[in-house]
Each structure stands twice: as structure tokens, then as C-alpha cells.
Amino acid sequence: MKVPLLDLKPQYQSLKKELDEAIIKVAESQYFILGPEVKKMEDACAEYLGTKHAIGISSGTDALLLALMALDIQPGDEVIVPTYSFFATAGVVSRLNAVPVLTDCDPVTFNIDVNDFKRKITSKTKAVIPVHLYGQSAEMDEIMEIAKKNNLYVVEDAAQAIGTQYKDGRCVGTIGDIGCFSFFPSKNLGCFGDGGLVTTNDDELAKKIIIKRVHGGEPKYYHKVIGGNFRLDAIQAVVISVKLPHLNSWSKKRRKNAAKYNEQFIAAGLAEETGKTKFDSKNKVLLPKAVYEKLSSTVLNYHIYNQYIIRVEKRDDLREFLTKNEIATEIYYPVPFHLQECFANLNGKKGDFPNSEFAADTSIALPIYPELSDDQIKYVVSKIAEFFKNK
Numbered sequence: 419m420k421v422p423l424l425d426l427k428p429q430y431q432s433l434k435k436e437l438d439e440a441i442i443k444v445a446e447s448q449y450f451i452l453g454p455e456v457k458k459m460e461d462a463c464a465e466y467l468g469t470k471h472a473i474g475i476s477s478g479t480d481a482l483l484l485a486l487m488a489l490d491i492q493p494g495d496e497v498i499v500p501t502y503s504f505f506a507t508a509g510v511v512s513r514l515n516a517v518p519v520l521t522d523c524d525p526v527t528f529n530i531d532v533n534d535f536k537r538k539i540t541s542k543t544k545a546v547i548p549v550h551l552y553g554q555s556a557e558m559d560e561i562m563e564i565a566k567k568n569n570l571y572v573v574e575d576a577a578q579a580i581g582t583q584y585k586d587g588r589c590v591g592t593i594g595d596i597g598c599f600s601f602f603p604s605k606n607l608g609c610f611g612d613g614g615l616v617t618t619n620d621d622e623l624a625k626k627i628i629i630k631r632v633h634g635g636e637p638k639y640y641h642k643v644i645g646g647n648f649r650l651d652a653i654q655a656v657v658i659s660v661k662l663p664h665l666n667s668w669s670k671k672r673r674k675n676a677a678k679y680n681e682q683f684i685a686a687g688l689a690e691e692t693g694k695t696k697f698d699s700k701n702k703v704l705l706p707k708a709v710y711e712k713l714s715s716t717v718l719n720y721h722i723y724n725q726y727i728i729r730v731e732k733r734d735d736l737r738e739f740l741t742k743n744e745i746a747t748e749i750y751y752p753v754p755f756h757l758q759e760c761f762a763n764l765n766g767k768k769g770d771f772p773n774s775e776f777a778a779d780t781s782i783a784l785p786i787y788p789e790l791s792d793d794q795i796k797y798v799v800s801k802i803a804e805f806f807k808n809k
């Protein structure tokens with residue numbers, strides 16, 4: 419049985435008519451860049467997320483870069499980021515000649531270790547970028563409190579977490595000063611190319627972001643500030659507008675799939691419960707834990723499982739075995755920032771961030787997309803059980 423990591427075709431087929439019509443309408447209008455369709459999408463996203471401003475951006479990476487530019491992050495400023503994330507989280511800091519100051523992650527959620535964040539604050543620290551990794555919220559109450567005390571901006575990297583709710587029901591990306599989202603096709607809400615979104619409740623910041631999105635010209639061709647080309651195009655906007663009403667049902671299906679995996683791994687004797695952080699004979703597979711699950715009956719999207727991550731000791735062997743059995747997997751993220759060549763100047767070394775290194779060495783992402791069938795999930799778990807039986 420073939421199990422791809424992600425198959426976007428069934429989602430496209432289910433909305434084909436609406437999507438095709440919307441794209442043809444853009445072609446007929448020949449209005450491609452920003453414009454009324456982008457505005458419509460922005461308004462819909464602002465309402466869905468519960469934020470004052472939602473601003474369409476060229477990508478999730480550009481959303482992060484533009485957020486830092488709008489906050490006037492200067493060369494030499496320190497910005498605290500987790501060492502275990504997608505590259506863009508730290509890359510954007512360095513692109514502004516600011517310094518990414520790294521923290522470890524929590525061993526259960528993979529999100530920023532709040533105590534390490536507190537320890538890393540200096541007189542040069544200007545901002546922190548918590549990442550809602552794999553679709554689960556970081557500990558925003560604690561982060562906001564520490565940030566407030568130390569006069570720091572909070573830029574939420576919600577690229578993997580559109581629609582994820584914090585324990586109080588607020589959508590992530592609307593809690594800090596600025597939220598950054600990605601519409602990259604493999605995210606839960608993906609467009610037909612690159613795209614992203616910036617959110618804020620602050621009118622002044624929104625104004626700065628909108629001006630810097632078009633090279634900082636205000637009015638056009640008169641520049642008080644320097645921006646860039648961070649524009650979103652109308653084709654991406656209409657795709658998002660068509661897909662947005664379905665996002666919650668897709669997230670629900672991802673959550674169901676995760677629950678099925680968890681149940682079946684436990685039934686197979688490979689794990690005792692979710693959220694374990696150490697391997698032993700009863701926990702050969704460490705399962706992801708949705709830490710805010712069941713805290714409230716009204717919060718539904720406590721985890722949207724952009725990725726379903728398990729951890730195993732012989733990760734690379736398991737991956738090879740699954741590949742041979744036509745099960746696609748991915749390693750997020752094999753090298754934390756402190757061990758990346760391009761960040762050698764940060765003087766990181768092996769052992770600096772044990773939880774992140776453990777995650778990087780043992781995690782493997784299994785297929786979790788909404789249209790995954792029960793048989794496919796059963797097959798994946800049975801093959802992993804087979805792998806361990808032969809060990």
C-alpha cells in the first residue's frame with residue numbers, strides 16, 4: 419500500500435469547481451497583484467482569526483522578515499528564537515544583521531523552553547519569536563508576561579498553526595504584537611504557490627507593515643522608509659478564500675488521524691501513553707501530546723497537527739524500512755540552528771541544547787493529512803510494529 423506524506427490532490431478535487439472558477443475570474447480581470455481579491459481574503463482571515471488587521475504577504479518567511487522590519491530591529495539587536503524550528507525563524511533575524519539568540523525546546527511540545535527564554539534576555543534583547551511548532555501553541559501566557567516585564571516585542575511564528583487556539587480560545591498569531599502565517603502548499607491552509615499573512619491588533623504597526631509591503635513608498639514613489647516587495651497576488655488570495663471555510667473540518671480530521679495513530683501505537687504495545695520523553699521497553703515510540711486537550715470544552719483547535727511527529731531511537735533505520743514499504747516520511751528538523759554551518763558565528767556546540775538535539779536525532783513525521791484513510795493509518799502502524807519485532 420502506498421502512503422504519501424502529503425497528497426493535495428483529493429483536497430483539490432473536492433473544491434475543483436470553485437477553485438477553477440475563482441482563478442479564471444482573476445485571469446479575466448487581469449488584476450494580479452494585491453487588489454480587491456487580496457483585500458477580501460485579508461478580511462476573511464482577520465475575522466476567522468479574531469484579529470484587527472490581517473495583511474497578505476508574499477510568503478511566511480517574508481511575513482517574519484517584514485514583522486521584524488516593522489518593529490525596527492536594528493543590526494546588533496538580539497532576537498530570541500528556539501534552536502529547533504524551520505530555518506526561516508532564525509534566518510530572518512540574521513538577514514537584518516541582528517543576532518539570533520537561541521533557546522532549547524520543551525521536551526513534550528517541542529516549543530520554546532520558557533525558562534531558557536528568560537535566561538537568555540540581555541540589555542540588547544528586542545524581541546522573541548515563539549514558534550507554534552507542528553500546530554500546537556507555545557506557552558503564550560508565560561511568554562507574554564516575561565516579554566512585558568522586559569519590554570520585548572513578541573512575534574509569533576504561526577506558519578504551521580493557522581487556526582490553532584491557545585488554551586483560552588484565542589487563535590495563535592493574535593496574542594503577541596505580530597503574528598506570521600504561511601500559505602505554503604504543505605501548511606494546513608495552502609495556496610497554489612508561495613503566500614503568507616501578517617496579523618496585528620496594533621493600528622500603527624499595521625500601517626507600517628502595509629507601507630513596507632510595497633517598498634516603503636507612501637505615497638507611491640516617495641520613500642520615508644525602506645521596505646521590499648512583499649506583495650501577495652490575487653490568484654493565491656482567491657485560493658485561500660475558497661479554502662478557508664473548510665480549514666476547521668480539515669484540522670478536525672488531522673486531529674482524528676492523530677488520535678487513531680496514538681490509540682494504535684498504544685494497542686500495539688509500542689507506547690504507554692502520549693507525551694513520554696524517554697525510551698524504555700514499554701515506550702519504543704514516543705507519541706506527541708496535545709497539552710491543552712480537554713482543558714476546555716469550547717476550545718477545539720488545541721492542536722491542528724500540521725505534522726504528526728513520533729520519536730524513535732533508530733530513526734534513520736526506521737525511515738529506510740518505511741520507505742522500502744512505500745510509506746513516505748520526513749525528518750523535521752535534522753539539524754538545530756546552533757549546529758548549522760551558517761550559524762557557526764554563534765559558537766554553538768553539540769550538547770548545548772539537549773532537548774532540541776534529542777528531537778532532531780529521533781523525530782520522524784508520519785503522514786497525517788485529512789484524507790488519509792483508516793487502512794493507511796493501520797498499515798503505517800503495522801509496519802512500524804513489524805520494524806520493532808525484527809529488532
Ligand SMILES: *Cc1c(COP(=O)(O)O)cnc(C)c1O
Pocket residue numbers: 477478479480503504506507549575577578599600601602612613614
Ligand atoms: C513554513 C514555515 C515558515 C516559512 O514559510 P514560507 O511560506 O515557506 O516562507 C516559517 N516558519 C515555520 C515554522 C514554518 O514552518
